[in-house]
Amino acid sequence: MSFKSDIEIAQETTPLKITEVAKNCGVDEKYIEQYGNYKAKIDYRMLKDLKDQPDGKLILVTAITPTPAGEGKTTTSVGLADGLRKIGKKAVVALREPSLGPVFGVKGGAAGGGYAQVVPMEDINLHFTGDFHAIGAANNLMAAMLDNHIQQGNALGIDVKQITWKRAVDMNDRQLRHIVDGLGGKAQGVPREDGFEITVASEIMAVLCLASDINDLKARLARMIVAYTYDGKPVTAHDLKAEGAMAALLKDALKPNLVQTLEHTPAFIHGGPFANIAHGCNSVTATRMALKMGDYAVTEAGFAADLGAEKFIDIKCRMAGLHPSAVVIVATVRALKYHGGVAKADLNNENLEALEKGLPNLLQHVDNVKNVYGLPCVVAINAFPTDTKAELDLVEKKCNELGVNVALSEVWAKGGEGGKALAEEVVRLCEQPNNFQFVYDADASIEQKLDTIVKKVYHGDGVVLTANAKKQAQQLTDLGFGNLPICMAKTQYSFSDDAALLGAPKGFTVTVRNLKVSAGAGFIVALTGDIMTMPGLPKVPSAEKIDVDENGKISGLF
Numbered sequence: 044m045s046f047k048s049d050i051e052i053a054q055e056t057t058p059l060k061i062t063e064v065a066k067n068c069g070v071d072e073k074y075i076e077q078y079g080n081y082k083a084k085i086d087y088r089m090l091k092d093l094k095d096q097p098d099g100k101l102i103l104v105t106a107i108t109p110t111p112a113g114e115g116k117t118t119t120s121v122g123l124a125d126g127l128r129k130i131g132k133k134a135v136v137a138l139r140e141p142s143l144g145p146v147f148g149v150k151g152g153a154a155g156g157g158y159a160q161v162v163p164m165e166d167i168n169l170h171f172t173g174d175f176h177a178i179g180a181a182n183n184l185m186a187a188m189l190d191n192h193i194q195q196g197n198a199l200g201i202d203v204k205q206i207t208w209k210r211a212v213d214m215n216d217r218q219l220r221h222i223v224d225g226l227g228g229k230a231q232g233v234p235r236e237d238g239f240e241i242t243v244a245s246e247i248m249a250v251l252c253l254a255s256d257i258n259d260l261k262a263r264l265a266r267m268i269v270a271y272t273y274d275g276k277p278v279t280a281h282d283l284k285a286e287g288a289m290a291a292l293l294k295d296a297l298k299p300n301l302v303q304t305l306e307h308t309p310a311f312i313h314g315g316p317f318a319n320i321a322h323g324c325n326s327v328t329a330t331r332m333a334l335k336m337g338d339y340a341v342t343e344a345g346f347a348a349d350l351g352a353e354k355f356i357d358i359k360c361r362m363a364g365l366h367p368s369a370v371v372i373v374a375t376v377r378a379l380k381y382h383g384g385v386a387k388a389d390l391n392n393e394n395l396e397a398l399e400k401g402l403p404n405l406l407q408h409v410d411n412v413k414n415v416y417g418l419p420c421v422v423a424i425n426a427f428p429t430d431t432k433a434e435l436d437l438v439e440k441k442c443n444e445l446g447v448n449v450a451l452s453e454v455w456a457k458g459g460e461g462g463k464a465l466a467e468e469v470v471r472l473c474e475q476p477n478n479f480q481f482v483y484d485a486d487a488s489i490e491q492k493l494d495t496i497v498k499k500v501y502h503g504d505g506v507v508l509t510a511n512a513k514k515q516a517q518q519l520t521d522l523g524f525g526n527l528p529i530c531m532a533k534t535q536y537s538f539s540d541d542a543a544l545l546g547a548p549k550g551f552t553v554t555v556r557n558l559k560v561s562a563g564a565g566f567i568v569a570l571t572g573d574i575m576t577m578p579g580l581p582k583v584p585s586a587e588k589i590d591v592d593e594n595g596k597i598s599g600l601f
């Protein structure tokens with residue numbers, strides 16, 4: 044069976060003018076800054092003016108532990124919002140902006156798929172409104188000012204071996220992970236080991252996602268710790284007088300972007316941290332706008348419920364005072380078979396036995412959402428064209444037998460029409476009482492918080508800190524950062540820190556090898572296993588299939 048590609052579906056649709064989309068969801072035109080006919084930035088001052096307007100219900104879309112292709116959170120978020128509108132509800136979706144890393148790498152774009160997409164998908168997946176370029180420029184201005192300070196005499200006494208700030212580029216480029224720069228002699232800089240991280244892992248991305256306005260942004264940027272002195276004192280962006288210029292670069296990037304789904308549902312897209320190496324959620328301002336403009340605000344958190352959902356709750360909701368009403372856990376036949384031991388190449392072949400063997404991964408995520416996060420949830424079986432009826436029926440049957448709330452989602456194939464059953468169930472769940480809770484108390488020690496996450500969310504035996512991480516934990520506590528929430532940087536392919544441990548592994552510990560404070564964002568990043576903040580391209584990058592014709596029409600993006 045052949046299907047139209049995502050980009051073919053997107054390009055055959057006629058979107059509404061963005062001013063009409065804005066008007067339809069109640070955004071006053073005085074807040075709209077158009078970027079062409081189909082994109083706009085919305086001034087966050089609208090939130091101050093609407094502060095007395097009641098919020099809608101917040102729905103989080105998460106997933107089971109994914110295959111490298113992803114299981115359809117973004118697709119389901121879009122299709123659910125469309126489905127809610129199909130049943131007469133005022134729904135808005137809030138998503139992250141795609142990074143060029145995956146776009147040209149393995150996963151491809153992040154604008155949904157099939158008949159559940161946001162448009163214009165080419166823009167959204169490529170330059171969009173320039174926010175990521177602005178973040179990269181601000182990040183690298185910081186790096187240039189830091190190295191220039193050292194070159195100009197190093198009055199602050201920065202220890203070049205204790206520089207924590209990396210350069211950034213929005214690309215999967217392993218060649219830049221570990222570099223030596225400042226070569227060429229006295230006038231060319233100070234030689235040192237350096238490195239790049241992907242822009243979505245930059246602390247500035249997290250700051251942009253958590254800041255409420257330009258003053259808050261500037262204050263956060265100023266607090267960012269970029270290095271330590273020879274006597275171990277932190278050096279901040281403010282010490283280097285960098286926050287003003289960085290904020291100037293980010294003035295427009297701070298405003299959320301408004302686009303639409305294929306069915307003209309309003310979609311706020313803003314910020315794009317990955318959930319394995321960063322906190323994995325779109326901006327608070329975009330989420331708040333969705334809550335003001337919709338009776339139901341659907342948002343997503345990256346990768347599975349042990350990563351994006353945990354950080355959505357313990358970082359984003361904790362900092363912004365958000366309280367989700369319901370959670371959708373996306374599951375797919377292919378991912379369940381993957382957890383049941385089927386090789387990636389064979390995932391399109393029916394295999395009921397492997398499917399059943401993979402269920403423990405789903406059940407453990409359901410258990411976490413219900414009993415650790417305390418939220419009502421529904422499993423959305425995201426139907427792929429390669430799924431057989433027997434497989435889809437088995438997942439639904441097993442979930443029902445185990446008392447797991449489940450709904451079939453056909454949004455990829457049918458758009459909002461395929462999301463009506465899921466929408467009805469989500470509306471019901473939003474009216475249920477919920478015992479929303481954070482996983483840990485922020486005032487616990489850094490090690491206790493790490494241990495709690497490993498035990499309660501990953502179902503491991505506990506955390507192990509390397510000697511280096513232990514020293515850093517003590518240093519950060521002594522500097523007064525011990526009460527910050529934790530941003531776990533861990534593989535997305537396993538509950539554990541070992542990507543090979545699929546399903547619902549037991550009897551493992553998670554090793555934290557490095558702790559770094561993101562003092563501007565307000566959390567501590569814990570690097571586990573061999574996770575890296577600069578991914579690499581695969582053997583056959585998706586970029587090889589992307590092209591543009593003489594009329595500027597792009598092909599090959601998905």
Ligand SMILES: Nc1ncnc2c1ncn2[C@@H]1O[C@H](COP(=O)(O)OP(=O)(O)O)[C@@H](O)[C@H]1O
Nearest residue numbers: 112113114115116117118155156425426427455
């Ligand atoms: N039901 C489906 N059938 C076919 N392809 C799908 C389906 N759902 C998602 N996809 C595709 O799978 C990939 C991952 O979907 P996405 O929504 O980005 O997942 P996530 O946000 O969880 O990473 C995308 O290329 C998307 O087009």
Ligand SMILES: O=COP(=O)(O)O
Nearest residue numbers: 113317318319345346
């Ligand atoms: O950070 C990861 O996001 P996805 O799970 O949407 O790829």
Ligand SMILES: [Mg+2]
Nearest residue numbers: 116117118153
């Ligand atoms: Mg996604």
